[in-house]
Amino acid sequence: MADILYIVVPCYNEEAVLPETARRLRDKLEALMAADKISEKSRVLFVNDGSRDSTWRIIQQLHRENPLFSGVDLSRNRGHQNALLAGLMTAADRCDMAISMDADLQDDVDAVDAMVEQYENGCDIVYGVRSSRQKDTFFKRFTAEAFYRLMNRLGAETVFNHADYRLVSRQALEGLSQFHEVNLFLRGIVPMIGYRTGTVEYERGQRFAGESKYPLKKMLSFAMEGITSLSVKPLHMITGLGFLVFLVSVAVLIYSMIRWTMGDTILGWVSVICSVWAIGGLILLSLGVIGEYIGKTYLETKGRPRFLIREVLEDR
Secondary structure (H helix, E strand, O other): OOOOEEEEEEEOOOOOOHHHHHHHHHHHHHHHHHOOOOOOOOEEEEEEOOOOOOHHHHHHHHHHHOOOEEEEEEOOOOOHHHHHHHHHHHHHOOOOEEEEOOOOOOOOOOHHHHHHHHHHOOOOEEEEEEOOOOOOOHHHHHHHHHHHHHHHHOOOOOOOOEEEEEEEEHHHHHHHOOOOOOOOOHHHHHHHHOOOEEEEEEOOOOOOOOOOOOOHHHHHHHHHHHHHHHOOHHHHHHHHHHHHHHHHHHHHHHHHHHHHHOOOOOOOHHHHHHHHHHHHHHHHHHHHHHHHHHHHHHHHHHOOOOOOEEEEEOOO
Protein backbone atom coordinates (compact mmCIF):
# COMPACT_ATOMS: atom_id res chain seq x y z
CA MET A 1 0.00 0.00 0.00
CA ALA A 2 1.34 3.45 -0.92
CA ASP A 3 2.35 5.86 1.85
CA ILE A 4 0.39 8.94 2.85
CA LEU A 5 1.84 12.32 1.85
CA TYR A 6 0.83 15.64 3.37
CA ILE A 7 2.00 18.87 1.71
CA VAL A 8 2.13 21.55 4.42
CA VAL A 9 1.75 25.14 3.19
CA PRO A 10 1.95 28.08 5.67
CA CYS A 11 -0.21 31.00 4.52
CA TYR A 12 -0.22 34.63 5.59
CA ASN A 13 -2.35 37.02 3.52
CA GLU A 14 -2.12 34.79 0.44
CA GLU A 15 -5.58 35.36 -1.05
CA ALA A 16 -4.09 36.47 -4.38
CA VAL A 17 -2.09 33.30 -4.99
CA LEU A 18 -3.96 30.62 -3.04
CA PRO A 19 -6.42 29.47 -5.77
CA GLU A 20 -3.57 28.87 -8.22
CA THR A 21 -1.44 27.19 -5.54
CA ALA A 22 -4.34 24.86 -4.71
CA ARG A 23 -4.88 23.99 -8.38
CA ARG A 24 -1.23 23.07 -8.99
CA LEU A 25 -0.92 21.05 -5.79
CA ARG A 26 -4.19 19.22 -6.50
CA ASP A 27 -2.93 18.28 -9.97
CA LYS A 28 0.36 17.09 -8.51
CA LEU A 29 -1.25 14.90 -5.83
CA GLU A 30 -3.74 13.43 -8.28
CA ALA A 31 -0.91 12.57 -10.70
CA LEU A 32 1.08 10.86 -7.93
CA MET A 33 -2.02 8.96 -6.79
CA ALA A 34 -2.73 7.81 -10.35
CA ALA A 35 0.85 6.51 -10.56
CA ASP A 36 0.35 4.72 -7.23
CA LYS A 37 3.24 6.67 -5.70
CA ILE A 38 1.19 7.95 -2.76
CA SER A 39 -1.99 6.96 -0.95
CA GLU A 40 -5.41 8.38 -1.80
CA LYS A 41 -5.48 9.58 1.83
CA SER A 42 -2.78 12.15 0.97
CA ARG A 43 -3.72 15.77 1.53
CA VAL A 44 -2.68 19.41 1.06
CA LEU A 45 -2.65 21.05 4.50
CA PHE A 46 -2.90 24.84 4.42
CA VAL A 47 -1.96 26.64 7.66
CA ASN A 48 -3.56 30.05 8.14
CA ASP A 49 -1.13 32.14 10.18
CA GLY A 50 -3.55 34.79 11.42
CA SER A 51 -4.16 36.28 7.98
CA ARG A 52 -6.01 39.61 7.81
CA ASP A 53 -7.48 38.99 4.37
CA SER A 54 -9.77 36.22 3.07
CA THR A 55 -7.13 33.47 3.15
CA TRP A 56 -8.97 31.34 5.70
CA ARG A 57 -12.30 31.68 3.90
CA ILE A 58 -10.64 30.46 0.70
CA ILE A 59 -9.15 27.48 2.57
CA GLN A 60 -12.57 26.62 3.99
CA GLN A 61 -14.11 26.81 0.52
CA LEU A 62 -11.38 24.60 -0.95
CA HIS A 63 -12.03 22.03 1.78
CA ARG A 64 -15.79 22.04 1.13
CA GLU A 65 -15.28 21.55 -2.60
CA ASN A 66 -12.58 18.89 -2.39
CA PRO A 67 -11.58 16.70 0.61
CA LEU A 68 -8.06 16.67 -0.82
CA PHE A 69 -7.58 20.01 0.94
CA SER A 70 -7.30 20.32 4.72
CA GLY A 71 -6.67 23.38 6.85
CA VAL A 72 -5.32 24.57 10.19
CA ASP A 73 -6.33 27.96 11.55
CA LEU A 74 -3.99 29.44 14.17
CA SER A 75 -5.44 31.65 16.91
CA ARG A 76 -3.25 34.57 15.77
CA ASN A 77 -0.21 35.39 13.70
CA ARG A 78 2.81 33.49 15.04
CA GLY A 79 5.28 33.88 12.19
CA HIS A 80 6.30 31.61 9.33
CA GLN A 81 8.40 29.15 11.35
CA ASN A 82 5.77 28.57 14.04
CA ALA A 83 3.03 28.22 11.42
CA LEU A 84 5.15 25.69 9.54
CA LEU A 85 5.80 23.73 12.73
CA ALA A 86 2.07 23.77 13.58
CA GLY A 87 1.30 22.23 10.20
CA LEU A 88 4.03 19.60 10.48
CA MET A 89 2.97 18.57 13.98
CA THR A 90 -0.67 18.38 12.87
CA ALA A 91 0.35 16.18 9.93
CA ALA A 92 2.69 13.99 11.98
CA ASP A 93 -0.08 11.68 13.23
CA ARG A 94 -1.84 11.55 9.86
CA CYS A 95 0.92 10.92 7.33
CA ASP A 96 3.96 8.82 6.52
CA MET A 97 5.83 11.76 5.02
CA ALA A 98 5.29 15.51 4.85
CA ILE A 99 6.60 18.09 2.40
CA SER A 100 6.74 21.73 3.48
CA MET A 101 6.67 24.52 0.93
CA ASP A 102 5.65 28.18 0.64
CA ALA A 103 2.36 29.30 -0.89
CA ASP A 104 3.92 31.75 -3.37
CA LEU A 105 4.71 29.04 -5.98
CA GLN A 106 8.39 29.96 -6.13
CA ASP A 107 9.23 26.39 -5.13
CA ASP A 108 9.00 24.04 -8.11
CA VAL A 109 6.02 21.74 -7.49
CA ASP A 110 7.47 19.16 -9.89
CA ALA A 111 10.37 18.57 -7.48
CA VAL A 112 7.88 16.70 -5.27
CA ASP A 113 8.24 13.64 -7.54
CA ALA A 114 12.01 13.45 -6.95
CA MET A 115 11.55 13.96 -3.20
CA VAL A 116 9.06 11.08 -2.98
CA GLU A 117 11.43 8.90 -5.01
CA GLN A 118 14.29 9.58 -2.60
CA TYR A 119 11.95 8.83 0.32
CA GLU A 120 11.16 5.48 -1.31
CA ASN A 121 14.92 4.86 -1.54
CA GLY A 122 15.27 5.21 2.23
CA CYS A 123 15.82 8.93 2.91
CA ASP A 124 14.05 10.36 5.97
CA ILE A 125 14.81 13.98 5.07
CA VAL A 126 15.10 15.33 1.53
CA TYR A 127 16.19 18.96 1.09
CA GLY A 128 15.05 21.05 -1.84
CA VAL A 129 18.15 23.00 -2.94
CA ARG A 130 18.24 25.80 -5.49
CA SER A 131 20.28 24.84 -8.54
CA SER A 132 21.18 28.48 -9.30
CA ARG A 133 20.34 32.10 -8.52
CA GLN A 134 20.67 33.50 -12.03
CA LYS A 135 17.14 34.97 -11.89
CA ASP A 136 17.95 36.98 -8.76
CA THR A 137 19.30 40.51 -8.83
CA PHE A 138 22.96 40.92 -7.92
CA PHE A 139 22.00 42.40 -4.52
CA LYS A 140 19.58 39.55 -3.74
CA ARG A 141 22.07 36.90 -4.85
CA PHE A 142 24.95 38.46 -2.89
CA THR A 143 22.98 38.91 0.34
CA ALA A 144 21.38 35.45 0.17
CA GLU A 145 24.67 33.61 -0.37
CA ALA A 146 26.34 35.76 2.30
CA PHE A 147 23.49 34.78 4.63
CA TYR A 148 24.20 31.04 4.30
CA ARG A 149 27.98 31.45 4.54
CA LEU A 150 27.71 33.69 7.60
CA MET A 151 25.32 31.27 9.30
CA ASN A 152 27.67 28.32 8.80
CA ARG A 153 30.76 30.30 9.77
CA LEU A 154 29.11 31.34 13.05
CA GLY A 155 28.22 27.77 13.96
CA ALA A 156 24.63 27.47 12.72
CA GLU A 157 24.84 24.44 10.41
CA THR A 158 22.47 24.85 7.47
CA VAL A 159 22.15 23.37 3.98
CA PHE A 160 23.47 25.88 1.43
CA ASN A 161 20.76 27.42 -0.76
CA HIS A 162 18.02 25.51 1.06
CA ALA A 163 15.03 27.35 2.54
CA ASP A 164 12.03 25.42 3.91
CA TYR A 165 11.20 23.24 0.91
CA ARG A 166 11.85 19.72 2.20
CA LEU A 167 10.41 16.26 2.72
CA VAL A 168 10.40 14.83 6.25
CA SER A 169 9.41 11.26 7.08
CA ARG A 170 7.16 10.37 10.00
CA GLN A 171 10.19 9.15 11.95
CA ALA A 172 11.96 12.47 11.39
CA LEU A 173 8.79 14.35 12.39
CA GLU A 174 8.78 12.44 15.67
CA GLY A 175 12.40 13.51 16.14
CA LEU A 176 11.50 17.12 15.36
CA SER A 177 8.79 17.04 18.03
CA GLN A 178 11.52 16.46 20.65
CA PHE A 179 12.93 19.94 20.02
CA HIS A 180 11.09 22.35 22.30
CA GLU A 181 12.68 25.70 21.42
CA VAL A 182 10.40 28.72 21.52
CA ASN A 183 12.79 30.61 19.20
CA LEU A 184 12.46 28.49 16.07
CA PHE A 185 14.85 28.28 13.16
CA LEU A 186 13.87 25.09 11.34
CA ARG A 187 16.60 25.40 8.70
CA GLY A 188 19.11 24.79 11.48
CA ILE A 189 17.06 22.42 13.66
CA VAL A 190 16.13 19.89 10.95
CA PRO A 191 19.79 19.00 10.16
CA MET A 192 20.22 18.22 13.88
CA ILE A 193 17.65 15.43 13.66
CA GLY A 194 20.01 13.19 11.76
CA TYR A 195 18.85 10.06 9.88
CA ARG A 196 19.56 9.51 6.21
CA THR A 197 19.24 12.65 4.08
CA GLY A 198 19.19 13.51 0.40
CA THR A 199 18.90 16.60 -1.79
CA VAL A 200 16.86 17.53 -4.84
CA GLU A 201 17.92 20.47 -6.99
CA TYR A 202 15.28 22.70 -8.55
CA GLU A 203 14.99 26.05 -10.28
CA ARG A 204 13.22 28.60 -8.09
CA GLY A 205 10.74 30.76 -9.95
CA GLN A 206 9.26 34.20 -9.45
CA ARG A 207 6.46 34.82 -6.99
CA PHE A 208 3.15 34.12 -8.78
CA ALA A 209 1.17 36.93 -7.09
CA GLY A 210 1.12 39.07 -3.94
CA GLU A 211 4.03 40.62 -2.09
CA SER A 212 7.13 39.07 -0.56
CA LYS A 213 6.85 38.37 3.17
CA TYR A 214 10.64 38.65 3.60
CA PRO A 215 11.98 42.16 2.90
CA LEU A 216 15.62 42.94 3.73
CA LYS A 217 14.86 44.05 7.30
CA LYS A 218 13.05 40.81 8.06
CA MET A 219 15.81 38.74 6.46
CA LEU A 220 18.40 40.39 8.70
CA SER A 221 16.22 39.69 11.73
CA PHE A 222 15.79 36.09 10.54
CA ALA A 223 19.57 35.68 10.24
CA MET A 224 20.11 37.02 13.77
CA GLU A 225 17.39 34.68 15.03
CA GLY A 226 19.10 31.68 13.45
CA ILE A 227 22.60 32.53 14.67
CA THR A 228 21.61 33.24 18.28
CA SER A 229 19.23 30.27 18.41
CA LEU A 230 21.76 27.69 17.24
CA SER A 231 25.23 28.90 18.19
CA VAL A 232 27.17 30.53 21.03
CA LYS A 233 30.06 31.41 18.72
CA PRO A 234 29.25 35.17 18.83
CA LEU A 235 29.85 35.06 22.60
CA HIS A 236 33.23 33.43 22.02
CA MET A 237 34.03 36.14 19.48
CA ILE A 238 33.20 38.83 22.04
CA THR A 239 35.62 37.19 24.47
CA GLY A 240 38.33 37.12 21.81
CA LEU A 241 37.63 40.73 20.87
CA GLY A 242 37.88 41.84 24.49
CA PHE A 243 41.22 40.03 24.84
CA LEU A 244 42.51 41.66 21.64
CA VAL A 245 41.50 45.16 22.81
CA PHE A 246 43.26 44.48 26.13
CA LEU A 247 46.50 43.50 24.33
CA VAL A 248 46.31 46.63 22.16
CA SER A 249 45.85 48.82 25.25
CA VAL A 250 48.88 47.21 26.94
CA ALA A 251 50.95 47.78 23.80
CA VAL A 252 49.89 51.45 23.65
CA LEU A 253 50.73 51.87 27.36
CA ILE A 254 54.23 50.44 26.86
CA TYR A 255 54.77 52.63 23.79
CA SER A 256 53.65 55.74 25.71
CA MET A 257 56.03 55.00 28.60
CA ILE A 258 58.94 54.54 26.22
CA ARG A 259 58.19 57.86 24.49
CA TRP A 260 57.87 59.56 27.88
CA THR A 261 61.30 58.32 29.04
CA MET A 262 62.79 59.65 25.80
CA GLY A 263 61.34 63.08 26.55
CA ASP A 264 59.01 63.17 23.57
CA THR A 265 55.65 64.93 23.82
CA ILE A 266 52.74 62.85 22.58
CA LEU A 267 50.25 64.77 20.49
CA GLY A 268 47.44 62.22 20.47
CA TRP A 269 44.14 63.98 21.05
CA VAL A 270 42.59 62.68 17.80
CA SER A 271 43.80 59.13 18.36
CA VAL A 272 42.49 59.17 21.94
CA ILE A 273 39.05 60.39 20.89
CA CYS A 274 38.88 57.80 18.08
CA SER A 275 39.93 55.07 20.50
CA VAL A 276 37.26 56.07 23.01
CA TRP A 277 34.55 56.03 20.36
CA ALA A 278 35.75 52.72 18.92
CA ILE A 279 35.94 50.97 22.29
CA GLY A 280 32.58 52.46 23.30
CA GLY A 281 31.02 51.14 20.10
CA LEU A 282 32.49 47.69 20.67
CA ILE A 283 31.15 47.65 24.21
CA LEU A 284 27.64 48.59 23.08
CA LEU A 285 27.76 46.00 20.27
CA SER A 286 28.91 43.32 22.70
CA LEU A 287 26.18 44.23 25.17
CA GLY A 288 23.64 44.02 22.36
CA VAL A 289 24.73 40.49 21.38
CA ILE A 290 24.73 39.36 25.01
CA GLY A 291 21.29 40.95 25.41
CA GLU A 292 19.99 38.87 22.49
CA TYR A 293 21.03 35.68 24.26
CA ILE A 294 19.63 36.82 27.60
CA GLY A 295 16.33 37.74 25.93
CA LYS A 296 16.07 34.33 24.27
CA THR A 297 16.84 32.60 27.57
CA TYR A 298 14.12 34.67 29.22
CA LEU A 299 11.55 33.63 26.61
CA GLU A 300 12.58 29.97 26.77
CA THR A 301 12.22 29.80 30.55
CA LYS A 302 8.64 31.06 30.33
CA GLY A 303 7.67 28.00 28.31
CA ARG A 304 4.91 29.77 26.39
CA PRO A 305 3.15 27.77 23.64
CA ARG A 306 4.66 28.25 20.21
CA PHE A 307 1.21 28.27 18.61
CA LEU A 308 -2.45 27.72 19.43
CA ILE A 309 -4.79 26.07 16.95
CA ARG A 310 -8.31 27.44 16.63
CA GLU A 311 -9.67 24.94 14.12
CA VAL A 312 -8.60 21.98 12.00
CA LEU A 313 -10.48 21.10 8.81
CA GLU A 314 -10.57 17.35 8.28
CA ASP A 315 -12.55 14.78 6.31
CA ARG A 316 -16.04 14.27 7.58
